[in-house]
Each structure stands twice: as structure tokens, then as C-alpha cells.
Amino acid sequence: MSITIREVQTRKDLRRFINFPFSLYRNNRYWIPPLLMDEWNTLDPKNNPAFEHCRVKYLLAEKDGKLAGRIAGIINDRYIEKWGHRHCRFGWFDFIDDIEVSKALLAAVEAWARENGMTAVHGPLGFTDMDREGMLIHGFDELGTMATLYNHPYYPQHMESLGYSKDTDWVEFELHSPGKTPERVLRVQQLVLRRNKLKIVATKKKNLRPYARKMFDLINETYADLYGYVSLTDKQIEVYINQYFGFIHPDYVRFIVDEQDNLVAFGIGMPSLSRALQRSKGRLFPFGFIHLLLALKLNRYVDLLLVAVRPDYQARGVTAILITEFNRSFWKNRVISAETNVELETNTQVQALWKHYEARQHKRRRCYVKEIT
Numbered sequence: 001m002s003i004t005i006r007e008v009q010t011r012k013d014l015r016r017f018i019n020f021p022f023s024l025y026r027n028n029r030y031w032i033p034p035l036l037m038d039e040w041n042t043l044d045p046k047n048n049p050a051f052e053h054c055r056v057k058y059l060l061a062e063k064d065g066k067l068a069g070r071i072a073g074i075i076n077d078r079y080i081e082k083w084g085h086r087h088c089r090f091g092w093f094d095f096i097d098d099i100e101v102s103k104a105l106l107a108a109v110e111a112w113a114r115e116n117g118m119t120a121v122h123g124p125l126g127f128t129d130m131d132r133e134g135m136l137i138h139g140f141d142e143l144g145t146m147a148t149l150y151n152h153p154y155y156p157q158h159m160e161s162l163g164y165s166k167d168t169d170w171v172e173f174e175l176h177s178p179g180k181t182p183e184r185v186l187r188v189q190q191l192v193l194r195r196n197k198l199k200i201v202a203t204k205k206k207n208l209r210p211y212a213r214k215m216f217d218l219i220n221e222t223y224a225d226l227y228g229y230v231s232l233t234d235k236q237i238e239v240y241i242n243q244y245f246g247f248i249h250p251d252y253v254r255f256i257v258d259e260q261d262n263l264v265a266f267g268i269g270m271p272s273l274s275r276a277l278q279r280s281k282g283r284l285f286p287f288g289f290i291h292l293l294l295a296l297k298l299n300r301y302v303d304l305l306l307v308a309v310r311p312d313y314q315a316r317g318v319t320a321i322l323i324t325e326f327n328r329s330f331w332k333n334r335v336i337s338a339e340t341n342v343e344l345e346t347n348t349q350v351q352a353l354w355k356h357y358e359a360r361q362h363k364r365r366r367c368y369v370k371e372i373t
Contacts (some may be wrong), residue, residue, distance in 0.1 A: 002060070003068070016060060020069070020321070024096070024284070033282035043092075053076065061095065072092040072093070074090070079230045088110075088116070089123045090106070091132075092153075093105070102158040106162055128236065133365075136150060143274055146274060164369065166367075169366050172362065173351075176337050177331060192320075211344055212245055216263075226347070249269075251333060253266070265273055267307045268294075303333050314349070323352055
């Protein structure tokens with residue numbers, strides 16, 4: 001048996017890199033394929049502004065001439081500048097159940113990291129926090145989401161065998177609505193709004209985009225101290241707005257603004273696209289877009305994507321208003337359940353929000369780290 005590690009150098013190589021998980025997870029009930037178009041946009045230097053401050057190496061592993069794994073090494077210079085850690089990231093890490101394959105891939109990234117003066121390797125992480133991150137370590141028999149990674153149960157076993165240990169964990173919850181919002185809760189909500197001179201924006205498709213930039217500015221402010229977070233640049237923000245705002249459903253978006261129309265809080269979710277992506281196999285054409293459109297219109301499952309409240313409003317009841325508004329939308333659309341997607345296990349402030357729901361903590365994922373000096 002021989003294992004060969006090759007760097008991605010051509011468009012054909014990149015296509016093999018992107019397509020590898022589709023064969024590795026063929027017929028898996030829980031894996032959610034990414035949109036192929038999004039993968040190309042993220043991994044192609046011509047389309048992703050992150051390459052302005054990231055050094056990247058894509059690698060393929062072949063065993064006896066057959067594709068057996070892939071990995072991306074990412075050195076994010078803005079991360080190093082902000083946090084002071086000379087860490088190389090790894091992402092897009094998939095492999096067959098062969099310890100020699102995973103070992104060879106990680107060893108290649110570690111060697112590249114050393115050559116570039118790095119002292120540790122950690123991941124799975126992407127270019128930004130908007131990319132999928134964290135290796136699943138619990139919840140292998142739970143349906144994945146568009147925003148998260150899925151992996152086979154043997155992945156974390158390989159990581160631990162190869163000297164990687166926990167750096168941080170993210171947890172995820174499944175939420176069931178408590179039912180129709182009581183009138184007394186709605187009265188308290190109006191009192192909080194009046195007292196703080198705030199209002200809820202009536203979200204419609206036509207008025208979402210003007211708040212998009214404000215939303216990402218608030219993300220940069222409120223997420224600044226979260227694990228490994230690096231603020232998004234203007235170019236990155238424009239890419240994300242153009243890439244994802246077409247999927248947004250107004251029923252699951254709430255903006256709260258002050259008297260000067262400054263954004264102080266927002267919550268954003270969308271109908272779950274998990275089953276639609278499985279049916280379309282990650283392709284929009286020729287018919288994949290039909291599955292996605294139907295999922296956006298007729299769906300009783302929701303993914304919560306982002307929540308942010310300006311620090312000076314976090315103790316004023318504003319966060320509770322977002323939860324109340326989401327619950328009203330769930331009731332209106334007869335939503336059965338919602339997925340919170342990832343939140344740091346240490347982020348107790350966010351986890352406290354789910355006490356208003358019947359919540360089940362059903363998934364856990366991990367960022368691993370290994371010193372290489």
C-alpha cells in the first residue's frame with residue numbers, strides 16, 4: 001500500500017478536492033452536501049477576498065492510485081495579528097477510515113506550517129467564522145444543517161490518535177416552540193421597546209438589504225472576543241451579502257433599531273434547506289433550485305443562523321424580544337422545530353435564551369489543536 005500527497009494545482013485538481021465528500025458520504029442519511037457553487041466561490045482565490053490576507057495550501061491524498069482524502073491548510077495573517085498566536089488552520093478535512101491517510105494529510109499541513117513559522121495547527125476552521133467549522137464528536141445520528149460540518153464517527157478517534165487535543169467545543173440545540181406567545185409577554189415587550197426608545201423593523205424582502213451592512217458591522221462588534229474571531233473586511237461583507245441574502249425569508253429576520261435607525265440587535269434564521277440539499281446533491285442546475293425554492297416556501301423546520309445584540313443593550317431585555325419575535329414566527333408558520341447551529345460551550349449568555357423553549361442539546365463539535373514546535 002502506498003499513500004501519495006499531492007498539492008492541488010489545477011482546476012481539475014480543485015474539482016476532485018471539492019467533490020471528494022460526495023463519494024465518501026454517498027447514501028449517508030445525515031450528511032448535508034454544500035452548495036457546489038458556494039464551495040467554488042470560497043476555495044477559488046479569484047472569488048474569495050480572504051485570500052488577500054490568507055496563505056493557503058490544498059492537498060489530496062491518494063492510496064494505491066485512488067483518492068482517499070483531502071485537507072486545506074490556512075494561515076490567516078489577520079488572525080495572527082489580532083490574537084498573537086502563530087497558528088495554522090486546517091479545514092476541508094475528509095478521509096477514509098485509514099489512520100495512515102489522515103496522518104499523512106495532517107503531517108503535510110504541519111510541515112507547511114513549520115516552514116512558515118507557525119507553532120501550532122488547529123481546526124477544523126475555515127477562512128472566517130462564516131465558514132463551516134468544528135469536527136462533530138457527538139450527534140452522528142442527527143441530521144446536519146447547511147451551516148455545519150458532518151463527519152464520520154472515526155474522525156475524532158483519528159485526531160486523538162495523532163496527538164491532537166481539545167481547544168474548544170461548540171454545542172447545538174434542537175428547539176421546540178412553547179406555543180402561542182402569552183399576551184402579558186407581548187405587553188412587557190412593548191414596555192421594553194418604549195422604555196429604550198426602540199422599534200422592530202417590519203421586515204420585507206425589499207427592505208432587508210439596507211440593513212445588511214449594519215448587520216455585519218454589529219457582528220464584527222459583538223463577536224470580536226469569541227474564539228478565533230477575525231473581523232470581516234468590507235469586501236468579505238459584500239460577498240456574503242450577495243451570496244446569502246437571496247435565501248433569507250423575512251418571517252425569520254428581526255431587526256431592532258433606535259431612534260436614529262441604528263441597529264442595536266438582530267436575529268436571522270431561514271427555513272431548513274437540509275433535505276433540499278440532499279435531494280439536489282449540492283447542485284442548483286438543472287433541477288436543484290426547484291428543491292431549494294420549495295424548501296424556502298413550504299417548510300416546518302427552521303435553522304437559526306445569527307443573533308447579535310449590542311453590548312450596551314444586552315441587559316435591557318432586548319434579547320428576550322428577539323426570542324419572542326422568533327416564537328411568534330414559529331407559531332404563525334406552524335414550525336415544528338428549529339436548529340440553533342453552533343454556539344461556543346462557554347457562551348452561557350446565548351444558551352440562556354433557549355430556556356424559553358423545549359430544548360435538546362443534541363450535537364457537539366470540537367476544534368482540535370496540536371503544538372508543532
